[in-house]
Amino acid sequence: MLQKVSLDIEGMTCAACSARIEKVVGKMAGVREIAVNLPLGRAMVVIDSDSALKEQIITRIEQLGYSARKSKEKDKTQKIAFGLGTKLLISAFLTIPLLWAMVRHYTLTSSIWIPDLFLQPWFQWVLATPVQFVIGAPFYFNAWKALKSKSANMDVLVVLSTTCAYLYSHYMTMHMMHAGGSDPHAVYFETSAMIITVVLLGKWLEAAAKNRSMKTIHQLQSLSPQTAIIIGRENHQETILLSNVKVGDTLLILPGEIVPTDGRVLNGISSVDESFVTGESVPMGKRQHDRLIGGSLNIDGILTLQVTAVGSHTALNKMILLMEEAQGSKAEIARSVDRIAAVFVPVVLGLALLTLCIWSFWLSPGDFKGALFKAIAVLVIACPCALGLATPTSILVGTSRAMESGILFKEGKYVEQLEQIDVVLLDKTGTLTHGTPRVTDLITDSGQEHRLLRLFAAAEKGTEHPFAKAIVKEAVRRGLPVKDAVSSQVVAGMGVIAQVDKHHILIGSRTFMNHSEISIVKFAQATEQLEIEGKTVLFAAVDGAIAGIIALMDTLKSSTPQAIRRLKKLHTEIVMVTGDQRRTAQSIAARAGITTVYAEMLPQDKVDLVRTLQRKGKRVAMVGDGVNDAPALAAADIGIAVGTGAEIAKEAADVNLLHSDLGGVADAIVMSRKTMRNIRQNLLFAFMYNILAIPLAFMGYMAPWVAGTAMALSSVSVVANACRLQRASWRS
Structure with missing residues (x-):
């Protein structure tokens, strides 16, 4: 038996970290699947049911240099954002004088007034040291952990680049103090301090974005x-x-x-x-x-x-759990990015070393300082932060925003899959209609109405189908006593077989009667007229002979026609699938604006239709609410359960609408398309940024502090673009 384990992981700094954990833990015996979410700092692991394995996974993650624990305590995003904000303010306070002094390095800004104290190398050393080794201490700890586990991440790049700049500047400061000189152009303390400060800025903005997105979960938790x-x-x-x-x-x-x-x-x-x-x-x-x-x-x-x-069994707690799992799971596009990020850092280290060698021994022999700072710029500019944040941040914000609209994705991968849907199959009862039908006609032999209604109500009593409830409700309305059946059996998608007062009762569809070899010719004319009127007709047999027909009417939801129009505008093919009679189904479909109808469909028929469409290369979404829809919901590429439906339908579905408005299906499709478009924008920006920036750094057109700023701003841009989904409208 499989089970899901949620783990909180601390110490991850970039996509290389999450990819490393997935690779190592994924190879452990008993681990079936693992998805590590970088922005949330959380891993969802599917394992064989073994309590000892959970502790083994935690131990293995800690051996990689990260801390892990079971997700029990409340989310700490607000506390993390506050802590990063405090560090950022201190770091910025110490870095600003260094940046002010830096303007003396450039001809265009050399005339700007600078306090003499700021130009003193020893004063810059005093400001830069706490930034490098106190504010920057977590980078050193995380880099050491990564190297111990034979991996490389963003922290390794930051530590290498800032330490090189700091140590070189420290050496020059000591040399000048010993020689009695003072040249502010010879030190680059602002480079190391600025890189750490802008990386902190990016991390703080990421934490703030995550904190905003997690507010929906916090609000849900506060409802109880x-x-x-x-x-x-x-x-x-x-x-x-x-x-x-x-x-x-x-x-x-x-x-x-x-x-x-x-x-x-x-x-x-x-x-x-x-x-x-x-x-x-x-x-x-x-x-x-x-x-x-x-x-x-x-x-x-x-x-x-x-x-x-x-x-945990309440609807509210299930929603919270599913939402957390959705934000912790990964779309396939995210896994592809992780595979790239896993080899990205080692490649960058190689490029930086190559830059140092080429400039030192070939392009600019003897200028080790210039070659070193070009290599530092390559190290900094190539940090894969933006790449690692591109997908999970958009999924995090998009699913949170969808939750606010009553759309719950069970896993993040379904956001990606829903975007690709070609065909939407819609159940009728409870999906297109209200699902609360009422009895409109009872046609039988003269004087037998009350007797038969008592028998039929007894047969249907205790059955959850809306038609069964309507029949019982009609008997109660007429003041008839409703007995318990001696035995009762539901035949999925067809009807009910029951034993009542020594009578063998069958109630169900035309197909049910045909399978039971019961002739319905006696009521053929009345049936045709009722079905033309858009009513659903159930046939009732007593002791092997047709005894009467019951007509029920289920009205179309007022929002259904508009929802169908919206789905058509999204270029999806709309199909109704129902177990109801063909005439009734076509009447309802015509009023809803649907032209393709499959009627008198058993649960297996719906599954067969889904598979037939899939074999034709179609991506199929099934929308339903009943027990008989559950197999088709599970078989479809995406199953969508309407909020008023049966629990088994909700369990089988991939997306749950927490309301009964069919417009939520269109909202979900629009949301998935906007989220995926947002992800592609992020990835395009992240890749183009690296493709353009690394050559500039290699050629010496980008100072290390500029590279650090650009790297941080790339992450900020990705997060800011993802946050646009917070204000997105799902209305097409």
């Missing part, structure tokens, strides 16, 4: 109250800790209170605001038997709730 009012025996009320609430308990929810956990309404009528959980802004009316989601707000009525889920 700490206490709840429990109703005990003899209606005794007591306030207890939410952690002590158990499934089956009865809770009291007053107006203005947050619903503490998932459950169903036992008594009361109220409006409930589920906007933060589902994305739907209009409060939902709630009454007896309706579902309540933990974290929603009870507005104007008193409700009693029977608890159906607690702790």
Whole structure:
């Protein structure tokens, strides 16, 4: 049996770090899959069910020079951002005088006034030393850990470049102090200090962006109250800790209170605001038997709730877990980038050494100082920060923004896959329609209506299908007693077989009757007319003979036609697949604006259709909400479950809509396309930056401090571009 383990990892500084961890841990026995997310500092590992293996993985990561622990504590992004901000301010305060003094190096700025103290090499040495060895200490620790594990990362490049500049300047300062001279042009303390400062600036901006993106998770976590009012025996009320609430308990929810956990309404009528959980802004009316989601707000009525889920099993906690997993997983494009980044740092080290040798022994013999600083510029400019941040930062921001719109991606890779969709298959009941049909007609022999309705309601009692509930509801409305069936069996996608009062009852589709060899000719004319009217017809047989037909009507959601128009504008092929009769399906499809319809489809037929389209080279998305849709949701390239659907459908799907509006499908596709476009922009910028900048540094057109600034700004640009998704509109 497989299980997922989430680990928090500290000490990663670039894509080479995450790639190193993935490569080493991925080779361990029992590890099936690993995805390391650099911006989140988190790894999702799929392993064989072995408790000892978790500790072995943590130990192996620590041997590589990083710290790892199981993800339990609250996210520390705000604390990390604050710590980096403090270091950045101190570093900048010490670096600014060095930059001020640096203007004397250039002819155009040599006339700018500079305090004499700033020009003293010993004073620059005093300012640069704490930046290099106190503020910059983490770079040395991380570089040492990387070298110990026989790898190279961004810290190695930063340490090599800044240490070379610092030691050279320190040597020149000592030499001048011994000789009694003072030449500010001979030292480059501003280079080492500036590189460390701008790298810190990039890290602080990354942490700030991550902190903003994680606010959605923090807000979700804050939705659950700490206490709840429990109703005990003899209606005794007591306030207890939410952690002590158990499934089956009865809770009291007053107006203005947050619903503490998932459950169903036992008594009361109220409006409930589920906007933060589902994305739907209009409060939902709630009454007896309706579902309540933990974290929603009870507005104007008193409700009693029977608890159906607690702790990690609630919808809210599942959302938080899935969102964290989505942001921790990787798209295929990210894995490709990681493979490049894994060899990038060693190549850069080789290029820097080559630069030093070529300039020292060939292009500028004897000018070791000039060759050294050109090599330092190559080391700094080629840091793969922007490359490593390009994909995961966009996924992080994009999935957080989608969550705010009620769209939950189970894994980051589904963002990439959804963009490639060609065909969208749509279930009818509960997806295009409200999924709450009502009985409109019951046609049988004269005087037999009530008798047959009692039998049919007993057969359907306890069945979760919307049609079954509608039949039971109609019997109750007419004041008929509904007995329990002696036995009852659901035939997926076809109907129900039951034993009621010594009668053998079959209720279901035309196909069900044909398979059971029951003639329906007696009601053929009435059936045709009802189906022309857009009604769904169920056939009912008693003791092997057709006894009547039941017509039900499920109205189209008001948002469906507009959602279909939006999906068509996205150049996707729209297909309805339903187990309903052909005439009824075509009537609903016509009103929705769908031209391609597959009717009378069993669950296996839907799966076969998905596979047929895939064999033709199509990328298929399946949208559904029922138990009978689960196989097709799992078989499709992307399965999308509507929020009001069955739990098994949500489990089988790759994307969950937390609301019932079909427009969420279009929103999800637009979001995936904008996110992937954002990723490609980031990658293009990161690659072009290195392709253009490394030759300039090699040729000596870029001073080390300029290279450091450009490197940091490249990371800042990638993060800033990803953050644009925070304000993106998914409306096509």
